Structure formats: structure tokens, C-alpha cells
Amino acid sequence: MEVIFDYSVSGKSGYxxxxxxxxxxxxxxxxxxxxxxxxxxRLPEVSEMDVVRHYTHLxxxxxGVDTGYYPLGSCTMKYNPKINEDVAAMPGFSGIHPLHxxxxxxxxxxxxxxxxxxxxxxxxxxxxxLQPAAGAQGExxxxxxMKAYHRDQGNLHKDIILVxxxxxxxxxxxxxxxxWQTVTVKSNAQGTVDLEDLRSKLSDRVAGIMLTNPNTLxxxxxxxxxxxxxxxxxxxxxxxxxxxxxxxxxxxKPAEYGFDICHLNLHKTFSTPHxxxxxxxxxVGVIEKLIPYLPAPRVVFNEGVFSxxxxxxxxxxxxxxFFGNVGILVRAYVYICTLxxxxxxxxSENAVLLxxxxxxxxxxxxxxxxxxxxxxxxxxSLKREKKEHGIKAIDxxxxxxxFGFHPPTIYFPLNIPEALMIETPETETLExxxxxxxxxxxxxxxxxxHPEILHEAPHHKIIGRLDEVKAAKEPCLxxxxxxxx
Ligand SMILES: *Cc1c(COP(=O)(O)O)cnc(C)c1O
Numbered sequence: 001m002e003v004i005f006d007y008s009v010s011g012k013s014g015y016x017x018x019x020x021x022x023x024x025x026x027x028x029x030x031x032x033x034x035x036x037x038x039x040x041x042r043l044p045e046v047s048e049m050d051v052v053r054h055y056t057h058l059x060x061x062x063x064g065v066d067t068g069y070y071p072l073g074s075c076t077m078k079y080n081p082k083i084n085e086d087v088a089a090m091p092g093f094s095g096i097h098p099l100h101x102x103x104x105x106x107x108x109x110x111x112x113x114x115x116x117x118x119x120x121x122x123x124x125x126x127x128x129x130l131q132p133a134a135g136a137q138g139e140x141x142x143x144x145x146m147k148a149y150h151r152d153q154g155n156l157h158k159d160i161i162l163v164x165x166x167x168x169x170x171x172x173x174x175x176x177x178x179x180w181q182t183v184t185v186k187s188n189a190q191g192t193v194d195l196e197d198l199r200s201k202l203s204d205r206v207a208g209i210m211l212t213n214p215n216t217l218x219x220x221x222x223x224x225x226x227x228x229x230x231x232x233x234x235x236x237x238x239x240x241x242x243x244x245x246x247x248x249x250x251x252x253k254p255a256e257y258g259f260d261i262c263h264l265n266l267h268k269t270f271s272t273p274h275x276x277x278x279x280x281x282x283x284v285g286v287i288e289k290l291i292p293y294l295p296a297p298r299v300v301f302n303e304g305v306f307s308x309x310x311x312x313x314x315x316x317x318x319x320x321x322f323f324g325n326v327g328i329l330v331r332a333y334v335y336i337c338t339l340x341x342x343x344x345x346x347x348s349e350n351a352v353l354l355x356x357x358x359x360x361x362x363x364x365x366x367x368x369x370x371x372x373x374x375x376x377x378x379x380x381s382l383k384r385e386k387k388e389h390g391i392k393a394i395d396x397x398x399x400x401x402x403f404g405f406h407p408p409t410i411y412f413p414l415n416i417p418e419a420l421m422i423e424t425p426e427t428e429t430l431e432x433x434x435x436x437x438x439x440x441x442x443x444x445x446x447x448x449x450h451p452e453i454l455h456e457a458p459h460h461k462i463i464g465r466l467d468e469v470k471a472a473k474e475p476c477l478x479x480x481x482x483x484x485x
Contacts, residue, residue, distance in 0.1 A: 006044070007044065007046050007050045007054065008044040008045045008046055009045060009046075010045055011045060012045045012046055012047055012050075013045060013046075013047070014046055014047045014048035014049075014050070014051055015048075061462060063406055064273070064275075065077050065078065065079055065080065065273075065425065066079075066080075068404060068405065068406060069405050069406065069424075069425075069428065069432050069433075069435075069436055070406045070425060071405070071406065071408045071422045071423060071424050071425075071436065072275075072406065072407075072408060072409050072423065073216075073218075073377045073379070073408050073409040073412070073420075073421030073422050073423040074168065074216055074243065074244075074377070074409050074412060074421060074423065075268060075274075075275070075409065075423070076243075076244075076246050076265070076268035076269060076376075076423060076425075077274075077275070077406075077423075077425055078246075078268070078271040078425055078426075078427070079271070079425055079427040080271045080272060080273050080331075081271065081334075081335065081338065083334060083338060084271060084272070084330075084331040084334045084335055085331070087330060087331075087334045088327045088330045088331050088334070092107050092108070093107075093108060093111075093326070093327070093330050094327070096108055098321075098322035098323065098326075102305075102306070102307050102308065105306075106305070106306055108323075108326065108330075109299050109306035109307070109308075110301075110306050111329070111330060111333050112130055112299045112323060112326075112329060113299045113300075113301055113306055114333065115130065115329055115332060115333040115336070116128045116130060116283075116299070118333070118336050119264065119283060119285060120285070122249055122250070122253070122336075122344065123242070123245070123249075123253055123254055123255060123262065123264070123285055124253030124254060124255030124256050125254075125255045125262060125285030125286060125287060126255075126285075126286060126287050126288040126291060127285065127286055127291045127294060127298075128283045128284065128285045128286075129141065129283060129284050129294045129295045129298070129319070130281065130283045130323065130324045130329055131283075131295045131318065131319045131320040131323070131324040132263065132281070132282040132283065132284055132295075132319050132320065132324065133279065133280060133281065133282065133319075133320055133324060133325050134265070134267075134280040134281070134282045135170065135241075135243050135263055135264075135265040135268075135280070135282040136170040136173070136174060136282070137282050137319060137320075138263025138264070138265075138282030138283065138284045139170055139171060139174035139210070139239075139241065139263055139282075140174045140177050140178065140319075141263070141282075141284045141295060141316065141319050142174075142239055142261040142262070142263055142284050143161070143174055143175065143177075143178040143180070143239075144178060144293075144316040145261060145284070145286060145290055145293040145294065145316055146207055146208050146237050146239070146261065147178055147180075147207070147316075148293045148314065148316050149237065149289075149290055149293055150207055150237075152314070153235070155207070155235060157204065157205060158204070158205055158206065158207035158235075158236070159179075159180050159181055159205055159207065160180065160181050160182075160183050160203070160205045160206045160207060161175045161180055161181070161182055161183070161206075161207055161208055161209065161210055161239075162182075162183050162184075162185050162198065162201055162202075162206060162208070162209040162210070162231075163175065163182050163183070163184055163185065163209070163210050164184070164185045164186075164187055164193050164211065164212075164215065165184050165185065165186055165187055165413075165414070165415045166187050166191065166212075166215050166216045166217055166413040166414075166415050167210065167212060167215075167216065167241070167413075168212060168216060168241065168243065168413075169412075169414075171210045171212075171241060172184075174210075175210075180207060183201050183206075185197050185198050185201055185209075187217075187415060190219065190370060190371070190372075191215065191217040191219040191369065191370040192215065192219055192220075192221050192222065192223065193211070193221055193223060193227060195223055195226065195227070198227065198230065199230065202230060202231070202233075202234050202236075203234070204234060204235075206231070206234055206236045207236055207237065208231065208236045208237035208238060208239055208260075209227065209231050209236065209238055209239065210239040210241055211224070211227065211238065211239065211240060211241065211259075212240075212241040212243060212244060213240060213241075213244070213248075213254070213257075214244050214247050214248065214374075214375035214376065215244075216244075216377075216379075216412070216413040216421070217369055217370050217374075217377075217378070217379050217413060217416070218244075218247075218355060218370070218374040218375045218376060218377035218378045218379065218423075219370050219372075219374060219375065220248075220375055224257050224258065225257060225258060227258075228257065228258025228259070229258065232258065237260045237261060238258050238259050238260050238261075239259065239260070239261045239262065240254040240259040240261070240262035240263075241262075241263065242254065242262045242263055242264040242265070242269070243263075243264075243265045243268055243269075244375065244376060244377075245264055245265075245268075245269040246268065246269040246347065246348060246351055246376055246426070247348055247351055247352055247375035247376035247377075248348060248375070249269065249344045249345070249347070249348050250341060250342075250344045250345030250346075250347075250348055251345065251348055255285070255287055260286065260287050260290060261284065261285070261286050261287075261290060262284065262285045262286075263282045263283065263284050263285075264282065264283050264285070265280065265281075265282055266280065266281040266282070266283065266328055266329065266331075266332040267279075267280035267281060267328060270331070270332035270335045270336060271331065271332070271335045272328050272331045272332065279325045279327065279328055280325065280328060281324060281325050281328040281329055281332065292312060292313075292314040292315070293314050293315060293316055294312065294315060294316070295315055295316055295317060295318055295319045295320075296309070296310050296311075296312035296315040296317070296318070297309055297310045297312075298312065299323075347426050348376075348426075350426035350427070351375075351376035351423075351424070351426035352374075352375050352376055354424045354426060354428065354433060355374050355375065355376050355377055355378055355422075355423065355424060356373055356374055357433070358378070358422060358424060358433060358436075358437060359374055359378040361437050362380065362422075362437060362440060362441075365440070365441050365444045366380045366381075366382070366420075366440070366444065367380065367381050367382075367383065367384055368380055368381075369381050369416045369419070376423055376426075377421060377422060377423035378421075378422060379413065379416050379419050379420065379421045379422070380419070380420040380421075380422065381416050381417055381418055381419060381420075382396060382417075382418035382419075382420060383417040383418050385418070385444075385447055386417075386418050389447050389448060389451045390451060390455075391447045391451055391454055391455075392418055393410040393411060393418040393419060393420050394410060394411075395451075395454040395455055395457065396420060396440075396443055396447070396454065397410045397420070398454075398457040398458050398465060399443050399446070399453070399454045399457035399458065400439060400440070400443065401457070401458040401460075401461055402457055402458045402459055402460045402461070403439035403442070403443075405436055405439060408420050408421055408422045408423070409421040409422075409423075424436075
């Protein structure tokens with residue numbers, strides 16, 4: 001398998017230009033207008049079929065949830081039901097202009113209104129903004145809300161956010177973005193927040209805590225009530241990073257556990273194609289007392305009419321143009337309506353069941369970072385394989401590609417050495433999951449008997465082991481290295 005990028009043969013052509021594209025202009029006029037080229041552009045000279053086949057072939061090299069198993073921990077790669085795509089593509093949604101008058105936009109406004117209500121029902125918060133375009137932007141929004149709230153309380157000295165060492169990197173990054181400082185809280189042997197360490201870091205300067213629950217090790221923070229009590233006691237707010245909401249939806253309403261603010265990742269928990277920087281949606285939910293600070297405008301419903309309410313003088317402002325990534329919001333709404341309350345619960349159950357099955361099977365061959373039941377994901381540490389056989393997480397990840405699987409997340413969370421973080425889509429069949437487990441077990445055997453195979457993997461892909469730093473710093477994206485004229 002090789003991809004040829006240069007099919008160009010001098011004299012070939014796949015187009016025909018009109019005889020005279022400017023019939024009403026004379027040659028001197030064209031020259032005077034400065035639109036005549038002095039030399040021909042250097043474009044590939046190819047036939048139409050060459051172009052069609054080249055791009056169609058490239059498209060088949062893509063790997064996605066629709067083509068293969070995708071156990072990417074922390075990212076929740078869901079099967080994206082095709083009905084979501086059909087509904088999002090309906091002309092009433094895809095063709096509507098955001099500046100349409102409100103009387104003509106009742107359909108989409110009602111979807112946004114209903115989606116907000118559903119999210120409130122599922123997670124227990126009083127209101128949501130749908131504006132943020134990703135989880136990270138949701139975190140930023142949530143922290144702006146925290147900041148505005150503390151300012152109004154006269155808590156101007158508060159400038160610290162507590163973040164566990166297992167947290168996603170976006171948490172401390174968002175804290176820095178709002179001009180506050182991160183103080184890291186240690187995890188204990190169970191992988192949850194170490195309460196003693198947390199107590200030692202509480203002070204009047206603490207504005208709040210950001211907590212992912214279940215956390216990035218896939219473990220439920222069972223001390224959440226106590227953590228929330230401790231943080232509230234010093235007048236801090238408790239933020240739920242809801243990126244792992246797919247493990248608890250239908251079972252846990254975070255607002256009832258003391259969380260004051262949250263973000264969701266609709267592109268993870270409620271299905272939408274993502275990855276590669278595609279569009280997402282990171283709605284932010286708040287409890288009653290924080291509603292005035294939400295981004296405006298907000299969709300409201302009065303006397304049978306949906307409209308946009310701008311009257312939020314304490315609002316932190318706009319976080320996105322118009323209404324956010326509306327196409328993603330429509331997909332999430334369809335997903336929620338299709339599954340219903342029971343279906344969402346079942347999706348959480350399957351995510352947790354499959355993760356525990358895989359964890360149990362793999363624990364006979366690998367060291368798992370945490371003991372006991374996990375939620376929707378778990379982490380393998382290859383510390384021992386590295387010490388005994390010189391095999392690193394990246395070697396196993398690359399070798400999995402030879403077996404036809406997308407690798408799991410590696411080197412995250414940061415507090416686990418040589419981490420492989422596995423999260424299975426809840427819709428996978430037992431056969432697929434078994435074949436992935438078998439591949440990992442086969443790789444473990446290779447690790448002991450033929451470690452060199454792993455060092456050089458992947459062997460059966462278009463591109464072998466890349467120097468990833470060089471590929472990122474010196475990308476070669478053109479079909480010829482010399483610049484076009
Ligand atoms: C994915 C993720 C984020 C960030 O969300 P994006 O939508 O990628 O910006 C934050 N926290 C956790 C735990 C995540 O898994």
C-alpha cells in the first residue's frame with residue numbers, strides 16, 4: 001500500500017475552460033486591470049479520473065468510529081447514529097441564517113430551549129448556556145462565572161483553584177486563562193482525591209475546586225459530599241468537569257452532590273463526530289444563584305413565543321457568535337430524544353459494564369492503575385514492561401495499529417507512568433471487544449519474546465513510525481516541495 005501524490009503528467013488535463021472568459025474586455029483592458037498572468041501556474045496536470053480516485057482512495061485510509069474500534073480513553077468516541085446527521089442536515093436547521101428574524105426561527109429556538117431543559121433534567125442544574133464550543137471553552141466560561149460571583153460577594157482575594165493531579169490538562173490551562181493560580185491536590189492509592197492533602201491546601205484564597213467525576217482514572221470520587229462540604233465551608237465553589245458524564249448519566253445528578261457549576265462535552269457524552277479538532281459543544285450548567293452570570297443572550301419562552309433575552313446585566317458576556325455550534329446541539333438533542341431517559345441510563349450501564357469486563361480480562365496480563373470496580377474507563381500502566389523489556393506505552397499503541405485498532409490514549413493521566421487509557425464505546429459487540437483484548441494479549445507476548453517488533457511498529461501501515469516532533473514542526477503538506485508560482 002503506497003499513496004502516490006504526484007500523478008502529474010505534462011499535457012494531461014481534467015478541465016476545459018471557456019473560450020473567452022471575458023468576452024466584453026479587450027486584451028489591453030485586461031492588461032490594464034492587472035488580471036493577466038505572466039506565467040502559467042504550476043498546477044498538477046491530471047485527468048478527472050486521477051483526481052476522483054486519488055481523493056476517494058485517501059478517504060478510505062481514514063480511521064474513524066465508523067470504520068473501526070476506537071478505545072480512546074477520556075475522549076468517549078461514540079458511535080454517531082445516522083439519524084443525528086439526517087436531522088442536523090434538514091434545511092430548516094442547516095439552511096437557517098443566525099440573523100433570521102425571531103418569528104422565522106421558532107423551530108431552532110425551540111430545539112435550543114428544549115435541549116437546555118433536558119440537560120437540566122439529566123444533570124440537576126437550574127440552567128445551562130449552550131454557547132461554549134468545546135469542553136475547554138466551557139471550563140473557561142465556568143471559571144469566568146466563578147470569578148464574577150466572587151467579585152459580587154466581595155471575595156476579591158480569592159485567586160486559587162484546586163485541581164487534582166489526575167485532572168485533564170485543560171483544567172489548569174483554563175485557570176491560567178482567567179488569571180488565577182492552580183494548586184494541585186494529590187491522589188491517594190485508590191486514585192481519588194487525597195482528603196488530607198485537600199484539607200492542607202484549603203485557605204481563604206481558594207476560589208473553588210475543579211473535579212472530574214468519575215475521574216480520569218475511571219474511578220468515582222466517593223468522597224464528593226465531604227469534598228463539596230469542605231470547599232463550601234471556605235466559601236469556594238465546586239466545579240464538575242462533566243467530560244465523563246457518559247458513565248453516570250441517568251444515575252447521578254451532580255448538582256445534588258454539591259456541584260455548583262459544570263461543563264458537558266456534548267461531542268463526547270451525547271454523540272457527535274469529533275477528533276481532529278472538529279466542532280464540539282461544551283454547555284455550562286449552574287445552580288440557581290449563578291444564573292445571572294451566564295453568557296447572554298439566552299433563549300426564553302413567553303406567551304407561546306421563543307425569543308432571545310439580552311437582559312442579563314451581570315452576564316459574563318458572549319462566548320461564541322450567535323448560538324454556539326448549533327449543528328452539534330441539534331445532534332445532541334436528537335440523541336437524547338432517541339434514547340430517552342431509559343436509553344441514556346442503559347448507555348451508561350453498558351459503558352461501565354464493558355469497561356469492567358475488559359479491565360478484569362486484561363488484569364491477568366497487565367498492571368491496572370486502580371483496584372476495584374471502574375466506571376467507563378481504566379488505565380493500564382506499562383511501568384513494569386518498560387523496566388523488564390524496554391517496551392513503552394507508545395510501542396504498544398503503535399503495534400495495536402498493525403492489528404487494525406486505533407490505539408488508546410497514552411501518557412495520560414500524567415500521574416500514571418507509561419499509561420494506556422482505555423475507554424470502549426458502549427455500543428461495541430462482545431466479539432469486537434474480545435478481538436481487541438486478544439490483540440493486547442498477543443502484544444504482551446511479543447513484548448517478552450520479540451520486543452524489537454514493537455519498537456519498529458507499525459509495520460503494516462502506509463506510514464511507519466514517525467518522528468512526531470519533526471512531523472509537527474516541519475509538516476510537508478504540498479505535493480511538490482518548491483512553492484507554486
Ligand atoms: C475532553 C476533556 C476535556 C476538554 O474538552 P474538549 O471538548 O476537548 O475541549 C476536559 N476534561 C476532560 C476530563 C476531558 O476528557
